[in-house]
Amino acid sequence: xxxxxxxxxxxxxxxxxxxxxxxxxxxxxxxxxxxxxxxxxxxxxxxxxxxxxxxxxxxxxxxxxxxxxxxxxxxxxxxxxxxxxxxxxxxxxxxxxxxxxxxxxxxxxxxxxxxxxxxxxxxxxxxxxxxxxxxxxxxxxxxxxxxxxxxxxxxxxxxxxxxxxxxxxxxxxxxxxxxxxxxxxxxxxxxxxxxxxxxxxxxxxxxxxxxxxxxxxxxxxxxxxxxxxxxxxxxxxxxxxxxxxxxxxxxxxxxxxxxxxxxxxxxxxxxxxxxxxxxxxxxxxxxxxxxxxxxxxxxxxxxxxxxxxxxxxxxxxxxxxxxxxxxxxxxxxxxxxxxxxxxxxxxxxxxxxxxxxxxxxxxxxxxxxxxxxxxxxxxxxxxxxxxxxxxxxxxxxxxxxxxxxxxxxxxxxxxxxxxxxxxxxxxxxxxxxxxxxxxxxxxxxxxxxxxxxxxxxxxxxxxxxxxxxxxxxxxxxxxxxxxxxxxxxxxxxxxxxxxxxxxxxxxxxxxxxxxxxxxxxxxxxxxxxxxxxxxxxxxxxxxxxxxxxxxxxxxxxx
Amino acid sequence: xxxxxxxxxxxxxxxxxxxxxxxxxxxxxxxxxxxxxxxxxxxxxxxxxxxxxxxxxxxxxxxxxxxxxxxxxxxxxxxxxxxxxxxxxxxxxxxxxxxxxxxxxxxxxxxxxxxxxxxxxxxxxxxxxxxxxxxxxxxxxxxxxxxxxxxxxxxxxxxxxxxxxxxxxxxxxxxxxxxxxxxxxxxxxxxxxxxxxxxxxxxxxxxxxxxxxxxxxxxxxxxxxxxxxxxxxxxxxxxxxxxxxxxxxxxxxxxxxxxxxxx
Numbered sequence: 001x002x003x004x005x006x007x008x009x010x011x012x013x014x015x016x017x018x019x020x021x022x023x024x025x026x027x028x029x030x031x032x033x034x035x036x037x038x039x040x041x042x043x044x045x046x047x048x049x050x051x052x053x054x055x056x057x058x059x060x061x062x063x064x065x066x067x068x069x070x071x072x073x074x075x076x077x078x079x080x081x082x083x084x085x086x087x088x089x090x091x092x093x094x095x096x097x098x099x100x101x102x103x104x105x106x107x108x109x110x111x112x113x114x115x116x117x118x119x120x121x122x123x124x125x126x127x128x129x130x131x132x133x134x135x136x137x138x139x140x141x142x143x144x145x146x147x148x149x150x151x152x153x154x155x156x157x158x159x160x161x162x163x164x165x166x167x168x169x170x171x172x173x174x175x176x177x178x179x180x181x182x183x184x185x186x187x188x189x190x191x192x193x194x195x196x197x198x199x200x201x202x203x204x205x206x207x208x209x210x211x212x213x214x215x216x217x218x219x220x221x222x223x224x225x226x227x228x229x230x231x232x233x234x235x236x237x238x239x240x241x242x243x244x245x246x247x248x249x250x251x252x253x254x255x256x257x258x259x260x261x262x263x264x265x266x267x268x269x270x271x272x273x274x275x276x277x278x279x280x281x282x283x284x285x286x287x288x289x290x291x292x293x294x295x296x297x298x299x300x301x302x303x304x305x306x307x308x309x310x311x312x313x314x315x316x317x318x319x320x321x322x323x324x325x326x327x328x329x330x331x332x333x334x335x336x337x338x339x340x341x342x343x344x345x346x347x348x349x350x351x352x353x354x355x356x357x358x359x360x361x362x363x364x365x366x367x368x369x370x371x372x373x374x375x376x377x378x379x380x381x382x383x384x385x386x387x388x389x390x391x392x393x394x395x396x397x398x399x400x401x402x403x404x405x406x407x408x409x410x411x412x413x414x415x416x417x418x419x420x421x422x423x424x425x426x427x428x429x430x431x432x433x434x435x436x437x438x439x440x441x442x443x444x445x446x447x448x449x450x451x452x453x454x455x456x457x458x459x460x461x462x463x464x465x466x467x468x469x470x471x472x473x474x475x476x477x478x479x480x481x482x483x484x485x486x487x488x489x490x491x492x493x494x495x496x497x498x499x500x501x502x503x504x505x506x507x508x509x510x511x512x513x514x515x516x517x518x519x520x521x522x523x524x525x526x527x528x529x530x531x532x533x534x535x536x537x538x539x540x541x542x543x544x545x546x547x548x549x550x551x552x553x554x555x556x557x558x
Numbered sequence: 559x560x561x562x563x564x565x566x567x568x569x570x571x572x573x574x575x576x577x578x579x580x581x582x583x584x585x586x587x588x589x590x591x592x593x594x595x596x597x598x599x600x601x602x603x604x605x606x607x608x609x610x611x612x613x614x615x616x617x618x619x620x621x622x623x624x625x626x627x628x629x630x631x632x633x634x635x636x637x638x639x640x641x642x643x644x645x646x647x648x649x650x651x652x653x654x655x656x657x658x659x660x661x662x663x664x665x666x667x668x669x670x671x672x673x674x675x676x677x678x679x680x681x682x683x684x685x686x687x688x689x690x691x692x693x694x695x696x697x698x699x700x701x702x703x704x705x706x707x708x709x710x711x712x713x714x715x716x717x718x719x720x721x722x723x724x725x726x727x728x729x730x731x732x733x734x735x736x737x738x739x740x741x742x743x744x745x746x747x748x749x750x751x752x753x754x755x756x757x758x759x760x761x762x763x764x765x766x767x768x769x770x771x772x773x774x775x776x777x778x779x780x781x782x783x784x785x786x787x788x789x790x791x792x793x794x795x796x797x798x799x800x801x802x803x804x805x806x807x808x809x810x811x812x813x814x815x816x817x818x819x820x821x
Contacts, residue, residue: 294701297659320669331657395653401619403670404643556619
């Protein structure tokens, strides 16, 4: 293994990661100051946290010696569960990084035809996955427990735990590498076997994967995190035969003075890690350069179809743009998040309302939860869709520039697509909300109207911003909108949303506290005011979007 | 068949004193250029000489900093959509919508140019057959080779029967048969009054295909004319285009460079 090659490859990966985050690379050799700040900072904060915990421990021990024993016991549980927890969290985090890198394959292909072995490539990839947040969190956790253990007289355990943390994180990173390669191969096999249905299988599969992944992610980082940590701490000794808990079992045996058992678990842990690494190398060697087969969508004689859009008053060019965008959002993986976001949004209130472990939401709050489920997805879809509607064209935007498409037609087709899509999402999530919360007809009608008002207004605002801030960069990841304009869009959509919803606030408050002294407003008048505000915003932003599109088409320089 | 049209202009392309700066770099330096209707004209020049920028200005994709650009008698800055409607364009490295199939892409292009359904179908099928894409038209473009993508880009430039073709390296990646078909097609189109303005680094193609050639260097047109006129201009009677090109662009002493590299 040539470690110089490994270091160079890690550097390439790190730079590609920076490009993904939208940073510009100006120099080949860059200042390492930020790196030192991040890792040094993590270490320093870890030491401070350790000192803090140590002082608390000493104070508690001085007051109540019985608590000291409990503290010691608790600390040992933490030590034991940390390697498994780090493994799981690192796995989720590194997988998430891989999901973001849909286009990165092209930018990291160069090493494949350089004299680099698959071992070097795999080890570099595994280490590169750990850079950034995983390494910073390991430094923080490791330094915190070592310093705290000095006060608690458990330094040996803490040092061994810290080593186990690094090993766990490496194991997670190698696992991600294995998943990545298998996923490419697996998808290729699916395309081949499903034939023409491949495009829909890919769509459904991607959605399912993303939704499942986000649910797990939300669970591990949200309300379920504490329960999860407790479960891991207690359950791992019963599942000692699972290789992923062997590191924790090594620690457990060591802390209990079981020397032989410690040696056995340590040996099989190391063997397992080495096997995982060579499995990753083998898979990379076999499928690392694997190109999935082409997807065949149609066969037979080509028959152009007269579309419904033409009958709705769209020109052939506008209808063609709408159809093209529909295919883009159902076939491009990086755009499919649009389908996932609304579903993830409604999951939180639904899980909260019908939680089996936590305290369920009182049924009086159901109309408001329904309103959230009804209003939020459509609004969020409008907001995010508009901001990427032009940028998603990517490098192929020259086709728009060089075609006889006017600014008005471009905005009209993009706007229609957004409204259609947001309305569809609102309908789906609205039905789910209706079935879950059984709101009154009045609440349904009000929510439906306000949802549409939000959709029209936010779509035009975000489209105007999406055109102005369009970013056609595609590698290593499609950017679609510049960060500055994304933030401006978020701010303006937030303000517009508040303005449209403001007249509804007194109505909602009257529902919560009918006898209060709050000012009252007739619900119909409130709805009319909201509609008026939405209309003004929509028209103004739509005109701005057309002006921005005109500017985009006349200053097409790419 | 391509429609013969009555023209009220004699120059398909007319550039007068056109210049373009990119920050500190002068990409196009005050050039004048007339390409006659029905002519096959080639712009040659080393990398970064301003060919692609000039071509993009003809479509309104790049705004000139000075001068005027008229295409098919229309001021590009005043009515770019009218120009685009009558022009077929293939950029140097055409990025296509890779999530569409070949047929969907061409269908999209046909609709964008407003081609009637029946005619669109016939034309697409004709071109797919001619360029050997039959059988792969239902595959997503992401699975196409470079040459196949170039063929799709060329078809999309031709499908609406444009009066002017602006082709930046049109034969890039094409197999010999397809390259020959495209060359013959351009000749046929010339007979029907279609103007072609192309750029290429393959000088044999330019010499064999083009009525006139313009050699660009550092944003300026160094020489312009038929092969014979270029030979006279370079004082190289009987020479091929390659020698003339290298002499005019000051890259004549190639031998010394090669010897230096082999040391």
